[in-house]
Amino acid sequence: MSRPVRMKDIARDLKVSIVTVSKVLRNHDDISPATRQRVLQRVQELNYQPNWAARSLVTQRTYMVGMVIPDLMISFFAEVSKGVAAKLAPLGYHVAISNSEEDPEVEKQEIERLLARQMDGLIIASAQRHPDRKLFDSLETRKIPYVLIDRTLPGLRSNYVGVRDEEIGSLATEHLIEQGCRRIAHIRGPMLSTGTGRLKGYRRVLAHHGLEVSARYVVNGGWRDDTGYLAMRELLKLDPRPDGVFCYNDAVAAGAIKAILEGGLKVPDDVAIIGAANVHYSDLLRVPLSTVDQSSMLIGEKAAELLVRLIEAKTPPAPERILIPPRLVVRESSTRILKLRPLD
Secondary structure, X not given: OOOOOOHHHHHHHHOOOHHHHHHHHOOOOOOOHHHHHHHHHHHHHHOOOOOHHHHHHHHOOOOEEXXXXXXXXXXXXXXXXHHHHHHHHHHOOEEEEEEOOOOHHHHHHHHXXXXXXXXXXXXXXXXXXXXXHHHHHHHHHOOOOEEEEOXXXXXXXXXXXXXXXXXXXXXHHHHHHHOOOOOEEEEEOOOOHHHHHHHHHHHHHHHHOOOOOOHHHEEEOOOOHHHHHHHHHHHHOXXXXXXXXXXXXXXXXXXXXXXXXXXXXXXXXXXXXXXXXXXXXXXXXXXXXXXXXXXXXXXXXXXXXXXXXXXXXXXXXXXXXXXXXXXXXXXXXXXXXXXXXXXX
8 A cells, every 4th residue: 555645755756845845735926937836846746645634734734614604595605605614725724614693692692603613713794883802812922813804893904805895885875976877876785894885885976976875775685695685665656766886786786676676677778776795696687687796706805814814814914905996897788779978
């Protein structure tokens, strides 16, 4: 029976140091592309499998990362999780995902459960409106690195990866105005940083163009398709009804489109719709959905990279804030046939 391939075997074959092979396997950036390619090719040829148990004994790490997200059924977070796993798996990390059900108390319980299993670090999309100081102070005291994603927490100096939500609201609303919409409603999300930021961007653009910022045209639609459906039904009762709607996310927008079509109206001729996230099914809906792309996979990848840097740092670095520019994606749901008229 042949013995397993060792790191020293790869180093000897390529006439490089064991440290070089180790750095390539840990994705360090101080290795030349040519050397990296040689090492990775040899790793594949020999089917090298790192001994993670031995590595854990040396490094005093479990190579487990906990991830807490609000809802496992939201495609955006599924895609973020995929990005996290894609970056962490080659480094030997496993990801344990917990669902907070958009409930701050459940979130705290899930974080404690993960920590009881000796996670090396956490990635959190928090359901909290205001940070639970006791919880986050505890993470600092226990030297557990963590990265917030998608949602920020006011007053908390923490590592963060996401987008500027006000910019999402601005891009979406500006697009509807460019398409000739003048009575623009907003189906808002939870009053977290994502919901408040997108609402602020929506209001700012309307005011900038001298359009009415009416409380009647802002309704709570949660974050799911069923709540978006109900919210859109309420908006359709208004007189005059909206001719354009910016929805908190793509799931809410999908529900809104369903309500409009059931009401005998057309999208986008009667009501133009735009969402946010650009999840994988957005172009497969009955009316392909215009949206603002948040680069969900990239958020996950950047969060994973940042967390690994925190885990490997000998002293905690200053908190880092990584902002990914949102991008407008125009599809059929907002592309109106009517000729654009100038603003009054």
